Amino acid sequence: MTTLDLTRRNPDAAPTAAEAAQAAAPAAPSLVGLTRAGLSAALASVGVPERQLKMRAAQLNHWLHNRGASDFGAMTNVSKDLRGALAQAFTLARPEIVSEQISVDGTRKWLLRMPSTGRHDRGAEIETVYIPEEGRGTLCVSSQVGCTLTCSFCHTGTQRMVRNLTAAEIVAQVVVARDRLGDWSGGAAPEGASVPTDGGRFVTNIVFMGMGEPLYALDEVRDAIEVIADGEGLGIGRRRITVSTSGVVPQMRRLGEETGAQLAISLHAVRDDLRDVLVPINKKHPIAELMEACRTYPGASNARRITFEYVMLKGINDSPAEARELVRLLAGLPAKINLIPFNPWPGSPYECSDWDTIERFSEIVFRAGYASPVRTPRGRDIYAACGQLKSETKRMRAKERMALEAAE
Structure with a gap:
């Protein structure tokens, strides 16, 4: 068995003040995983005309879910202006x-x-x-x-x-x-x-x-x-x-x-x-x-x-x-x-x-x-077999809540 910890620090540790402040702030939403209707709504929110929504949503769907794009700059058939507008409002973040x-x-x-x-x-x-x-x-x-x-x-x-x-x-x-x-x-x-x-x-x-x-x-x-x-x-x-x-x-x-x-x-x-x-x-x-x-x-x-x-x-x-x-x-x-x-x-x-x-x-x-x-x-x-899955999610400890509240 091999285990790779892909986080920068212990995930069970209480957040630092900087991390707490970042967690408290609303993050830009990701476009990854959205339906075509969801992509159309995102495009409309950055000013794409209604007549273009279907085509642009199809382009985004292809880049996100067929090509696996993780950067708006990779979307070569999307205009530079639109890429910039999307990058300001959204991310392509994964979990x-x-x-x-x-x-x-x-x-x-x-x-x-x-x-x-x-x-x-x-x-x-x-x-x-x-x-x-x-x-x-x-x-x-x-x-x-x-x-x-x-x-x-x-x-x-x-x-x-x-x-x-x-x-x-x-x-x-x-x-x-x-x-x-x-x-x-x-x-x-x-x-x-x-x-x-x-x-x-x-x-x-x-x-x-x-x-x-x-x-x-x-x-x-x-x-x-x-x-x-x-x-x-x-x-x-x-x-x-x-x-x-x-x-x-x-x-x-x-x-x-x-x-x-x-x-x-x-x-x-x-x-x-x-x-x-x-x-x-x-x-x-x-x-x-x-x-x-x-x-x-x-x-x-x-x-x-x-x-x-x-x-x-x-x-x-x-x-x-x-x-x-x-x-x-x-x-x-x-x-x-x-x-x-x-x-x-x-x-x-x-x-x-x-x-x-x-x-x-x-x-x-x-x-x-x-x-x-x-x-x-x-x-x-x-513990990946049928019936064995159980995440490590737990209720936040009191000190974690206090750190977040202090940052706010």
């Missing part, structure tokens, strides 16, 4: 990379600090994970700071909920990953980028499986997918974008209709009494209600199967009887099942099922006609 951890298997985890919003806010922190595989690279993005849910097997669920991420903050995670991987169209890798050596480890797929419940931030997730899937920008097709939910049933149809994203269900149990413990949202939306929402999910078909995630917990949900009940639950659904060996974290109350037990479970599901791959744990040594 700050607090640390980068590199697993022995090539998985990378970034702790990212979002820009401060001003008074008493040094910037929320979230984690993003890049998983290299043969011929593809998957980026696991977060949608919330912390999590509303309290799934008992998930480390993120032990962290308090802070807020939803904005669409731009979600997109910015993809931008940071492409910066660090040297993965921009038509450009050389930036200085300091960790460029893959096999030619295939670039961001090709996005999964909303990081911190937070995406369907509790659906408006922001929808707008982020619009930017990520834009063919003239980041260009990651909607069939390569998967949104996972623990079962926010009332929002599932909207997700399908408004994003066209692939759906994944964080299932983990086949009985309501057990799922009530593992995934407490089940008390609001029990398994039968969840399955009905899956059967009516827009666009679901054999070509666009719903993924059901099932974490394997020793002696809890891994019996042959539960495998057979899982098959019964999914009857008639275009589905595949991802069996996930439990990834431990400090203080976790569960153990991973034995390998023979996982294989027996997988065989029962496979013989019933469902693909049931066992997900190879990735990044366990850096």
Whole structure:
């Protein structure tokens, strides 16, 4: 495992007076991650005529999200005057990379600090994970700071909920990953980028499986997918974008209709009494209600199967009887099942099922006609595997608040 601290000083230290004053002052907003509508609004605010807004927004979208521009001066087909006006009002800042951890298997985890919003806010922190595989690279993005849910097997669920991420903050995670991987169209890798050596480890797929419940931030997730899937920008097709939910049933149809994203269900149990413990949202939306929402999910078909995630917990949900009940639950659904060996974290109350037990479970599901791959744990040594994410965000200490108040 390799850990790179990319900050200038200890991120947990109290701010200096200068840093406190800077945090208290409103920062110029970044254009990175904005939708085309957001870019049009930014352009209008610096005096671009309405008749030019669509064209100029397309230019900015290309430079920001296709070429990865980090300086207005690089935008060679944008007039010098407009570049100057934009530079005075906006930035192209990304979230700050607090640390980068590199697993022995090539998985990378970034702790990212979002820009401060001003008074008493040094910037929320979230984690993003890049998983290299043969011929593809998957980026696991977060949608919330912390999590509303309290799934008992998930480390993120032990962290308090802070807020939803904005669409731009979600997109910015993809931008940071492409910066660090040297993965921009038509450009050389930036200085300091960790460029893959096999030619295939670039961001090709996005999964909303990081911190937070995406369907509790659906408006922001929808707008982020619009930017990520834009063919003239980041260009990651909607069939390569998967949104996972623990079962926010009332929002599932909207997700399908408004994003066209692939759906994944964080299932983990086949009985309501057990799922009530593992995934407490089940008390609001029990398994039968969840399955009905899956059967009516827009666009679901054999070509666009719903993924059901099932974490394997020793002696809890891994019996042959539960495998057979899982098959019964999914009857008639275009589905595949991802069996996930439990990834431990400090203080976790569960153990991973034995390998023979996982294989027996997988065989029962496979013989019933469902693909049931066992997900190879990735990044366990850096707590980057499924269910292990938990940012370092904490409530500000009293002395930090006092420093900020003194600066103000």
